[in-house]
Amino acid sequence: MKGISYSRYGGPEVLEYGEVRDPKVGPDAVLVEVRAAAVNPVDWKAREGHLDGMLEAVFPVVPGWDVSGVVVRPGVSVTEFGAGDEVVGYVREDFLSRGTFAEYVAAPVRTLARKPRNLSWEAAAGLPLAGLTAYQVLYKALRVGRGDTVLVHAAAGGVGSIAVQLARHLGARVVGTASERNHDYVRALGGEPVAYGEGLAERVRGLAPEGVDAVFDTVGGVALKTSANLLAPEGRLASIADGDVVGYGGRYCWVRPDAEDLLRLTELAEQGVVSVHVDAVFPLEQAAQAHRLSQEGRTRGKIVVTVQPQAPQEGDRP
Incomplete structure (x- = not known):
């Protein structure tokens, strides 16, 4: 073959x-x-x-x-x-x-x-991979629920775009980092876009003065360090990109195959929740x-x- x-x-x-x-x-x-x-x-x-x-x-x-x-x-x-x-x-x-x-x-x-x-x-x-990653981090690691404010990094990417949709489905408010050219796309997904780069912390604080309840990091490095400082008291932090997240009190997540989780994602896709x-x-x-x-x-x-x-x-x- x-x-x-x-x-x-x-x-x-x-x-x-x-x-x-x-x-x-x-x-x-x-x-x-x-x-x-x-x-x-x-x-x-x-x-x-x-x-x-x-x-x-x-x-x-x-x-x-x-x-x-x-x-x-x-x-x-x-x-x-x-x-x-x-x-x-x-x-x-x-x-x-x-x-x-x-x-x-x-x-x-x-x-x-x-x-x-x-x-x-x-x-x-x-x-499958992007959807399972978003699903397992949001539902299991971060335990996102109604009323939470969630920061999603690279919100226009493969994992980030599905994470925005799932977090909104869970009743959360979503702030998503993205390049300027993708801001309208992030809005269409239900997120509130903010630009990457210098001044990110101030831009996020402008939208969430009390801090965010959960951060889904897909970038690592400086973004992870900045994210740790944006958490509200009792806020949760998870990264799929940088194992240093453990040092900030968060969880390092690696997606695993799971037939039940994947079936749930297919159902959400058919319901129009996830595209x-x-x-x-x-x-x-x-x-x-x-x-x-x-x-x-x-x-x-x-x-x-x-x-x-x-x-x-x-x-x-x-």
């Missing part, structure tokens, strides 16, 4: 399009025909070796954790899905090797949920270009790679 892979750590140039090994379908997995796979910052960080201390790379690595597609064949113990079911998934294992940037992926059922009926393949592929903005779409063979765009860090919403699996010959189905 065709796919993208890399045989060593490095820049986008190490990504190669061509034949990759067919996936083996374990008893608790299903074979998914990939229609689309989203690009996330973690993909290029993994490709550059930044996750090497956490996840073993079994080269060649097929990158990608987000997917939308159609179940071709369930594993022998699978009862949750059958052939023809449309699914989405955050298909992460505890090593790097068998990703979603290919015509087919073997996905453990614990990583999957049914695809939202009202989302395109491209938008659906952008939901996914797709900023750019590339064919699979241009995945390196998609990675380059992701690394520039100016994406509104999601970058997605589309896949058109070749019809296998009789007996060649992986």
Whole structure:
């Protein structure tokens, strides 16, 4: 089958399009025909070796954790899905090797949920990782509720844009950092935009003089330090970008695959609570270009790679 892979750590140039090994379908997995796979910052960080201390790379690595597609064949113990079911998934294992940037992926059922009926393949592929991150931080780590004021960093990005929508659904007021060009977009999501950079603390204080009840940090560094000083008494702080958050009394969060959480997200998408903005779409063979765009860090919403699996010959189905 065709796919993208890399045989060593490095820049986008190490990504190669061509034949990759067919996936083996374990008893608790299903074979998914990939229609689309989203690009996330973690993909290029993994490709550059930044996750090497956490996840073993079994080269060649097929990158990608987000997917939308159609179940071709369930594993022998699978009862949750059958052939023809449309699914989405955050298909992460505890090593790097068998990703979603290919015509087919073997996905453990614990990583999957049914695809939202009202989302395109491209938008659906952008939901799992970013959506689960936002959901698990807001609902479980920060415990956001009605009446809270929440500061969301990079509110126009993949995670931030969904976090704004979910926080509003929970009844919170949302202040979101974003570049000037994305302020109208953040407003459309239900947030109150503020610009990045020098003077951020004063701008946030102007909107929330008593401080904010919760901060969702997706940036780290100076933004994290500033955020810690903006908390109201008993305020909560969580970061997905900087482990130093622990030193400020907050929580460092790493998203995990969770079929129940993902199903809840698909339901919220179908209810119109959560939408996914797709900023750019590339064919699979241009995945390196998609990675380059992701690394520039100016994406509104999601970058997605589309896949058109070749019809296998009789007996060649992986």
